[in-house]
Amino acid sequence: MLAQPQPASPSIPHPFADGESRWQALLRRDPAAEGAFVYAVQTTGVYCRPTCGSRLAKREHVCFYDCGAQAEEAGFRPCKRCRPQEAPLAERRREVVARACVLIRESESTPDLKALAVSAGLSPYHFHRVFKEATGLTPRAYAAAQRAQRVRQGLAQGASVTEAIYGAGYHSSGRFYATSTQELGMTPGVYRAGGQGVSIRFAVGACSLGSVLVAATDQGVCAILLGDDPEALARQLQDSFPRAVLSGGGAAFDQWVAQAVGLVEQPGLGHQLPLDVRGTAFQRRVWEMLRQIPPGQTTTYTEIAEKLGRPRAARAVAGACAANTLAVAIPCHRVVRRDASLSGYRWGVERKAELLRREGARG
Secondary structure, three states: OOOOOOOOOOOOOOOOOOHHHHHHHHHHOOHHHOOOOEEEEOOOOEEEOOOOOOOOOOHHHEEEEOOHHHHHHOOOEEOOOOOOOOOOHHHHHHHHHHHHHHHHHHOOOOOOHHHHHHHHOOOHHHHHHHHHHHHOOOHHHHHHHHHHHHHHHHHHOOOOHHHHHHHOOOOOHHHHHOOHHHHHOOOHHHHHOOOOOOEEEEEEEEEOOEEEEEEEEOOEEEEEEEEOOHHHHHHHHHHHOOOOEEEEOOOOOHHHHHHHHHHHHOOOOOOOOOEOOOOOHHHHHHHHHHHOOOOOEOEEHHHHHHHOOOOOOHHHHHHHHHHOOEOOOOOHHHEEOOOOOOOOOOOOHHHHHHHHHHHOOEO
């Protein structure tokens, strides 16, 4: 005969401190209850996670335990569907994605989807979906970004274009050149020359937070900079592309500037600006996560790091936020510290606070 349930431990924090609050969480299949308790069904002898999708038993047949070990000691066995004796599904998925990212980074050639899925113990379809949900990129896009980053590093270290391409794992230069403009924002030769010959149009407008500079290549808007001094903003742009040809944007460009100003004035409205996003593979993953934060909400550097499968990379996430050159369009202002306090912002903490106030942000 199964042992009677033990009373809920008083050490379990609110809101799952008693049987009734746990039952209500079970009815909601509340993800926040993961790890706080398990429930067991006396008629089946099985215990489950609070988020298990199996049919819910009657209240009088359900009892609660603080952990699976307590449930098993009482004579219950783990559910085969939700596997409560294992790490939570979200954590298992993060580990799967983290291992796949390491495999991609350390492979000389890009592993195919089937090989990655086999190593993760998932079907190719399931692995592809889990990977994209966690990183914001498909496995193929992540691998391409990694190889492009190797090309950047090789070019920055003085390697020839050919050496950098083959050193990054491309089997032919043609395959890289087919995507080089998308990955580098320009051809590798021009990138190595510091942007020589690249045409960048820009214009500076006024907004309630000071000045806003909008710059664009033929690929799209590559910078939205905020500051107090228009000349200083122009110098920042020139420093980023020391050999690029800078020119005024013209009348058609004014529409993009107007959209950028609109984002500053009402940051929750969204935009239709074509973006030329440049950065390392990790930075682009972080920036994609930032674009998924709804207006009026915030997240933390630690939470983003965990979603990326790198829970100890909160500082690297903060660095990626600091490297963002597309103010408001990539909303790094929506990331705060774990205690909800505002940390450094490339364009000033005061501007960050004001942008959040305008969105009515809540933690």
